[in-house]
Structures are given as structure tokens and as C-alpha cells.
Amino acid sequence: MKILVGYKRVVDYNVRIQVKPDGTGVVTDGVKLSANPFDDIALEEALRLREKGVAEEVVVVGIGPADLTAHLRNGLAMGANRAIHVTTTDTVQPLTAARVFQKLIEKEQPGLVILGKQAIDDDANQTGQMLAALWDRPQATFASKVEIADGKVTVTREVDAGLEVIEAELPAVITTDLRLNEPRFIKLPDIMKAKSKPIDTIEFASLGLEDNAHLKTTHYAAPAKRSKGVMVKDAAELVAALKQKGLL
Amino acid sequence: MSKILVVAEHLGGKLNSSTARAVSAAAAIKPEAIDVLVLCDSADAIAAEAAKIEGVSRVLTITRAENMHPLAAVLAPQIAKVAAGYSYVFAPSTTFGKDVLPRVAALLGVGQVSDVMSVEGSHTFKRPIYAGNAIITVEADAGSTVVATIRTASWPAAANSASSAPVEAITVDAALPSHTRFVELLQGKSDRPDLQSASKVVSGGRGVGSKENFEIIYKFADKIGAAVGASRAAVDAGYVPSDMQVGQTGKIIAPELYMAIGISGAIQHLTGIKDAGTIVAINKDGEAPIFEVADIGLVGDLFKLIPELEAAID
Numbered sequence: 361m362k363i364l365v366g367y368k369r370v371v372d373y374n375v376r377i378q379v380k381p382d383g384t385g386v387v388t389d390g391v392k393l394s395a396n397p398f399d400d401i402a403l404e405e406a407l408r409l410r411e412k413g414v415a416e417e418v419v420v421v422g423i424g425p426a427d428l429t430a431h432l433r434n435g436l437a438m439g440a441n442r443a444i445h446v447t448t449t450d451t452v453q454p455l456t457a458a459r460v461f462q463k464l465i466e467k468e469q470p471g472l473v474i475l476g477k478q479a480i481d482d483d484a485n486q487t488g489q490m491l492a493a494l495w496d497r498p499q500a501t502f503a504s505k506v507e508i509a510d511g512k513v514t515v516t517r518e519v520d521a522g523l524e525v526i527e528a529e530l531p532a533v534i535t536t537d538l539r540l541n542e543p544r545f546i547k548l549p550d551i552m553k554a555k556s557k558p559i560d561t562i563e564f565a566s567l568g569l570e571d572n573a574h575l576k577t578t579h580y581a582a583p584a585k586r587s588k589g590v591m592v593k594d595a596a597e598l599v600a601a602l603k604q605k606g607l608l
Numbered sequence: 609m610s611k612i613l614v615v616a617e618h619l620g621g622k623l624n625s626s627t628a629r630a631v632s633a634a635a636a637i638k639p640e641a642i643d644v645l646v647l648c649d650s651a652d653a654i655a656a657e658a659a660k661i662e663g664v665s666r667v668l669t670i671t672r673a674e675n676m677h678p679l680a681a682v683l684a685p686q687i688a689k690v691a692a693g694y695s696y697v698f699a700p701s702t703t704f705g706k707d708v709l710p711r712v713a714a715l716l717g718v719g720q721v722s723d724v725m726s727v728e729g730s731h732t733f734k735r736p737i738y739a740g741n742a743i744i745t746v747e748a749d750a751g752s753t754v755v756a757t758i759r760t761a762s763w764p765a766a767a768n769s770a771s772s773a774p775v776e777a778i779t780v781d782a783a784l785p786s787h788t789r790f791v792e793l794l795q796g797k798s799d800r801p802d803l804q805s806a807s808k809v810v811s812g813g814r815g816v817g818s819k820e821n822f823e824i825i826y827k828f829a830d831k832i833g834a835a836v837g838a839s840r841a842a843v844d845a846g847y848v849p850s851d852m853q854v855g856q857t858g859k860i861i862a863p864e865l866y867m868a869i870g871i872s873g874a875i876q877h878l879t880g881i882k883d884a885g886t887i888v889a890i891n892k893d894g895e896a897p898i899f900e901v902a903d904i905g906l907v908g909d910l911f912k913l914i915p916e917l918e919a920a921i922d
């Protein structure tokens with residue numbers, strides 16, 4: 361079985377995002393970029409399935425500008441067999457990303473696609489579900505446990521009410537939640553090895569997909585700030601303050 | 609004039625209050641009609657609850673054995689069919705809505721606006737990105753159906769009205785897949801208030817130290833009638849189940865009172881509580897970032913302070 365993994369590059373989760381004063385975007389110049397944390401989890405899960413003998417090949421996919429190559433090399437160093445780089449300078453909205461994955465699926469015929477549940481830049485939480493719809497295949501979102509046997513995948517999902525277990529026939533789309541696994545660290549020798557692993561480059565325009573912009577972002581603003589409150593010196597003062605506000 | 613379809617969320621034969629929040633957002637568009645769609649294997653009780661929500665014009669039910677559990681692959685084709693008569697399809701931005709609605713959007717061939725915080729115009733919305741570090745204004749295409757999930761913490765639940773809207777059973781001609789099956793839902797049993805709708809929430813973090821120590825948090829929460837939440841670190845460490853996680857990737861809540869105990873205040877946590885009325889922080893580190901957003905802060909050891917708080921309340 362072949363597994364396709366979404367491997368998006370985003371602003372590192374430790375960076376404190378600043379909105380540009382003119383409201384045209386957020387500051388990304390000179391800011392640290394990393395793999396979307398959920399995509400590292402997706403890749404880790406795919407690698408474990410390969411190590412268990414469930415899958416033979418793990419392919420990481422990135423849709424983005426030319427300099428994404430270095431990022432994809434990290435995925436290869438982590439252990440992916442090869443990478444596909446769909447090049448575009450436009451921001452890719454989830455429906456477009458899903459359509460790109462659909463095109464790649466036609467060619468690659470994977471048994472499983474693992475994406476992150478959300479990209480921590482747009483926080484959209486859409487691409488996997490959209491892809492499953494376009495592909496007309498099962499979706500198992502927010503996965504915290506994945507088991508594959510007999511052409512079926514059993515997934516434990518983190519839902520608001522607790523943990524939901526569903527069973528789906530393969531091929532299917534899985535999106536990862538935080539507790540699915542802990543991604544491995546990249547080791548130095550693997551970075552060397554990754555240099556010789558193949559990266560296929562496909563121009564977005566060559567996929568024949570329709571216009572990218574479904575939604576227009578017209579303005580960026582900093583969130584309303586909560587003002588700093590008061591400090592109390594002991595438990596009695598805290599209780600008194602809460603009682604005064606009618607909260608106790 | 610426009611019509612809005614709101615997809616109802618329910619569990620165990622009961623309507624989830626997130627539905628009434630999505631109705632509030634729908635009302636902000638000032639549409640001609642707001643219809644609530646209930647998909648279930650037995651929809652009557654749920655439909656009756658939905659019919660009482662103020663502002664609802666009609667409740668539509670699709671009753672089918674396949675709709676017993678909320679499987680996105682099964683529900684989405686039905687919702688997409690019903691959507692044909694509407695200019696907007698809304699669902700709450702809960703794990704239910706997040707799972708099913710993008711699938712509907714893709715079937716309709718449109719993008720989705722996730723986590724709507726405010727309605728700025730008929731096709732203009734505000735939503736958070738980067739864990740709430742930036743708020744963007746988004747314009748959806750006026751020529752297509754608008755598909756959006758509603759950030760429940762930003763919207764009050766629409767009130768109950770004195771009269772009930774009519775309920776209509778409908779059928780749709782949609783082929784439903786059998787490739788996905790529900791196995792089970794593992795739910796922790798709790799008599800405590802529901803984390804997502806509680807007016808008071810007490811959350812514990814890594815500072816609580818263990819699953820056993822978390823009893824202190826539960827006991828205190830019970831004393832003040834609060835729901836219990838947690839940081840990701842507390843969930844990851846196995847102190848509490850995952851459905852208690854508050855934050856960017858957990859639950860986004862807006863209680864009147866939020867008490868963060870032994871939680872440092874990482875941005876991913878804060879994004880889940882920024883709409884809380886009053887935030888109280890208890891932390892032994894006076895430099896913890898949680899104090900930058902707390903309305904009331906108290907520096908000290910939680911194991912000493914919680915018993916003192918309990919004593920002071922009595």
C-alpha cells in the first residue's frame with residue numbers, strides 16, 4: 361500500500377504572530393517556518409504503518425512556492441520515500457488543496473491519505489473532509505488511534521463527547537489529532553540520505569484546476585486585547601473579589 | 609432575500625445547544641427564513657426542541673436508520689441535496705460541524721468559512737486564524753452558496769420562543785455510502801455541567817501534577833458548580849480524558865468565570881478562553897503568561913491555595 365501524506369509548511373507554532381499595521385497580512389519575513397505540527401504527526405503515523413509492514417511507500421506532498429523544497433527534504437529525512445512538490449506562488453485554500461490531492465490520487469492510487477486535522481496558519485480544518493468528498497471515500501477525522509487490518513481501518517476519533525470509534529473501508533482519508541503519536545526527531549545521517557531521495561515537481565497550472573480563490577480575505581486585524589487585571593494577595597481576597605462580581 | 613439552512617447537532621436524542629448558537633449567527637444575516645435540518649433515525653424529540661428556538665421558520669427532518677450516528681460520509685450527501693434551496697448552510701464549529709460541513713462544501717463545489725465570529729455583511733464575516741492571533745475579514749462569493757461553521761463561543765444561544773415552528777418530514781434522493789461504519793462512542797460519565805455550555809469552568813494544567821491530584825480540581829469545581837477543563841499538557845500526561853482539552857485544538861469556550869489552575873497560559877490555550885467573562889489564574893510562577901490576560905491573578909501553590917479557597921467560600 362502507498363500512503364500520501366499532506367506536509368504543509370507553516371509559521372512555527374512558537375512564533376508570536378504580528379499583524380501588519382496596514383492590515384494586509386501577518387508578518388512572515390524572517391519568521392521561523394516549520395512543518396505543520398499535525399502533518400508531522402501524519403507523517404509519523406505513515407512511517408509507523410510502513411515499519412509494521414502495512415504500507416510499502418510513504419509519499420509526502422507539499423503545495424507551495426519554489427523554496428518549499430528544503431521543507432520537503434525534512435519530510436524525506438524523517439523517513440518518507442519520496443516527495444511531490446506542487447508549485448504555486450498563490451496561497452492555497454482548502455478546496456484547492458483538496459482538488460490538488462484528488463489529482464495526485466488519480467495518478468498515485470494510494471491506499472490511504474493522511475492529512476493534519478488543521479493547518480495552524482489558516483486553522484481551516486477542511487482539506488481532508490473536502491478531499492474525502494471529492495474522492496467519494498471514507499473520512500476519519502481527528503484520529504487519535506489508527507489500526508489497519510483486512511482492507512479496513514479502525515480509527516478512534518477525538519470528538520467533543522469523548523472518543524468515537526469508526527470503521528472504514530480502504531482507501532480512505534484520515535486526519536490526525538495531537539495524541540495520535542509523537543513524531544520522531546530527524547537524525548543527522550538521515551539528512552544526508554534524504555539528499556538523494558526523489559522530489560517530483562509538478563506545476564500547479566499543469567493540473568488544469570479551476571480558479572484558486574473561493575474566499576477573499578480583505579483585512580487582517582490584531583485580536584482585541586484583554587486588559588491586564590488585578591493581582592490579589594490571598595485566597596480570601598480572591599473569594600471576596602469573585603463574590604463582589606456575583607460569580608460565587 | 610436569502611434562506612439559511614442550519615444543520616442541527618444532537619446526541620442521545622437531545623439537541624445540542626450549539627445549534628441555537630448557529631441560529632443566532634444565522635439571524636445576524638437577517639434572512640427571509642432560517643430552517644433547521646435534523647438528520648436522525650428518530651427525529652421527533654430533537655425536532656420539537658429545535659422548533660422552539662426563536663427565529664426558526666421551519667424544522668426539516670430526515671429520518672433514516674443510516675442517520676443513527678453522525679457519520680459525515682452519510683450525512684453530507686443528504687445535506688448537500690437539501691442545500692439546493694438555500695443560499696447559506698451553517699453548522700456549529702464543534703467536532704460534529706467541523707467533520708461534516710467541509711464535506712458538504714466540497715459536494716457543492718464551494719469554499720467554507722470556518723469559525724465565524726461575526727457577520728459584517730451579507731457575505732462578509734470575521735474569523736480567527738493563527739490560533740486567534742489574527743482576525744481576518746473574509747468575503748464569500750455572492751454568486752454561490754455560503755457554507756460556514758459558527759464559532760459557538762462568539763454567539764449566544766438563541767432564546768426559546770413561546771410558539772413552535774412547524775416541523776416537516778422530508779426525504780431526499782441521495783445515494784448513501786456503506787463504506788463507513790460507527791463502532792462505538794466512549795463517553796466518560798459525569799454529573800458535572802457540560803464544559804461547552806457551563807457558566808463556570810475550572811481548568812487544571814500540568815501544574816496539577818497527576819491524575820490523582822486532579823481530584824482536588826474536581827472537588828473544588830463541584831463546590832462552586834463548575835465544569836472541569838484542562839490544558840493540552842494535562843491531557844497528554846494522562847491526568848484527564850481528551851474531551852476536557854480547552855484551546856486552539858480542543859474546546860473553545862466562553863463561560864462567565866474561567867479559573868486556570870497550574871496552567872502557564874500558552875497562546876494555544878488562551879485562544880480557547882478569550883471570550884470568557886472573568887479569567888482567574890492561580891499559578892506559583894508570578895511571571896507566567898496567564899497573568900497577562902487574567903482579570904484576577906493569585907500567585908502561589910495550588911495545593912495550598914485551593915483548600916484555603918474552599919474554606920474562604922464557606
Ligand SMILES: Cc1cc2nc3c(=O)[nH]c(=O)nc-3n(C[C@H](O)[C@H](O)[C@H](O)COP(=O)(O)OP(=O)(O)OC[C@H]3O[C@@H](n4cnc5c(N)ncnc54)[C@H](O)[C@@H]3O)c2cc1C
Binds near residue numbers: 373816838840876890
Ligand atoms: C499545534 C498545537 C496545538 C495545541 N493546542 C493546545 C490546546 O488546544 N490547548 C492547550 O492547552 N494547549 C495546546 N497546545 C500546547 C500548548 O502550547 C502548551 O504546551 C500547553 O498549553 C501547556 O500546558 P500547561 O500550561 O498545563 O503546562 P505548562 O506550560 O508546563 O505549565 C504548567 C504551569 O503550572 C504551574 N505550576 C506548577 N506547579 C504548580 C503548583 N503547585 N501550584 C501552582 N502552579 C503550579 C507552573 O508555574 C506552570 O506555569 C498546543 C500546542 C501545539 C503545538
Ligand SMILES: Nc1ncnc2c1ncn2[C@@H]1O[C@H](COP(=O)(O)O)[C@@H](O)[C@H]1O
Binds near residue numbers: 368369422482485487
Ligand atoms: N498547501 C498544502 N500543502 C500540503 N498539505 C496541505 C496544504 N494545505 C492543506 N494541506 C493538508 O491539509 C491539512 C488541513 O489543512 P486546512 O484544511 O487548511 O486546515 C493540513 O494539515 C495538510 O495535511
